[in-house]
Amino acid sequence: MSYQVYINGEYFAKEDAKISVFDHGLLYGDGIFEGMRAYSGKVFRHKEHMDRLWNSARAIALEIPMTKEEMMKAVNDTLELNGLKDAYIRLVVTRGTGNLGLNPFNCSNPGVIIITDKIALYPQSLYENGMEIVTASTIRVPAAALSPRIKSLNYLNNIMAKLEAKCAGCEEALLLNSKGEIAECTGDNIFIIKDNVIYTPPVDAGILEGITRNSVIELARELGYDVQEITRTRYDLYISDECFLTGSAAELIPVVKVDGRPIGDGKVGPVTKTLIEHFRDMIVR
Numbered sequence: 454m455s456y457q458v459y460i461n462g463e464y465f466a467k468e469d470a471k472i473s474v475f476d477h478g479l480l481y482g483d484g485i486f487e488g489m490r491a492y493s494g495k496v497f498r499h500k501e502h503m504d505r506l507w508n509s510a511r512a513i514a515l516e517i518p519m520t521k522e523e524m525m526k527a528v529n530d531t532l533e534l535n536g537l538k539d540a541y542i543r544l545v546v547t548r549g550t551g552n553l554g555l556n557p558f559n560c561s562n563p564g565v566i567i568i569t570d571k572i573a574l575y576p577q578s579l580y581e582n583g584m585e586i587v588t589a590s591t592i593r594v595p596a597a598a599l600s601p602r603i604k605s606l607n608y609l610n611n612i613m614a615k616l617e618a619k620c621a622g623c624e625e626a627l628l629l630n631s632k633g634e635i636a637e638c639t640g641d642n643i644f645i646i647k648d649n650v651i652y653t654p655p656v657d658a659g660i661l662e663g664i665t666r667n668s669v670i671e672l673a674r675e676l677g678y679d680v681q682e683i684t685r686t687r688y689d690l691y692i693s694d695e696c697f698l699t700g701s702a703a704e705l706i707p708v709v710k711v712d713g714r715p716i717g718d719g720k721v722g723p724v725t726k727t728l729i730e731h732f733r734d735m736i737v738r
């Protein structure tokens with residue numbers, strides 16, 4: 454069934470939703486995006502997503518041609534137009550149309566695109582039984598080269614690691630940073646649990662500061678868990694009791710095997726189960 458896509462204030466049927474081949478979003482991956490979720494008609498952490506989008510824009514000197522409030526309204530309008538209450542939302546801001554040179558200052562009119570669709574989650578069995586991941590040989594792009602905090606349209610670093618995951622028969626791969634520390638997965642943040650303490654890499658490890666990550670840290674602390682944002686290595690992961698990933702699309706997904714080694718007893722652990730349960734309560738709040 455065809456749905457309507459928002460492009461620069463107008464709506465187009467999915468088949469007709471097109472932008473110029475001269476848009477630098479296409480030519481150079483010059484642009485930014487957000488992936489958000491709506492539950493029961495309400496966008497989860499809408500304001501936080503807007504703040505991150507605007508920060509990404511500032512970091513690449515891109516001026517978003519509307520206010521945060523106007524953007525939030527456009528997102529809500531698009532959801533409503535498509536009759537969606539539980540949805541995945543992809544919000545893209547491209548540099549706009551330019552010539553074949555790199556210069557972003559030759560581009561005019563940043564493109565704002567809002568796509569709303571049904572949720573494409575991992576299979577339910579992975580939530581129940583946990584997933585297996587592998588460490589990619591591709592390292593996370595160092596912040597000194599391009600900060601992973603910018604949610605840019607340049608996802609080749611992540612895609613290189615995703616290729617490794619798929620070639621290994623896995624859905625996700627772990628990326629280490631240039632120091633060999635745990636950074637994050639291709640589209641998800643990572644948490645590990647040892648002796649009832651919850652660890653997740655700090656933003657300085659060179660990761661995207663996930664909105665779901667931040668919500669889970671908040672939630673776990675509310676539940677009385679000790680949550681530490683400190684660097685971890687694969688050794689810590691291999692000897693951990695539990696592991697799970699977080700992301701807007703994935704929510705919380707348990708990991709039960711890494712690089713062929715079972716995590717804990719190889720089953721979804723109690724802390725992960727508790728957090729998944731409470732996260733579900735939180736999103737319908």
Ligand code: PMP
Nearest residue numbers: 640641642661663664665700701
């Ligand atoms: N890391 C990367 C590289 C991502 O692309 C994403 C989003 N898919 C995440 C982490 C999770 O971020 P969020 O919880 O904001 O979706």
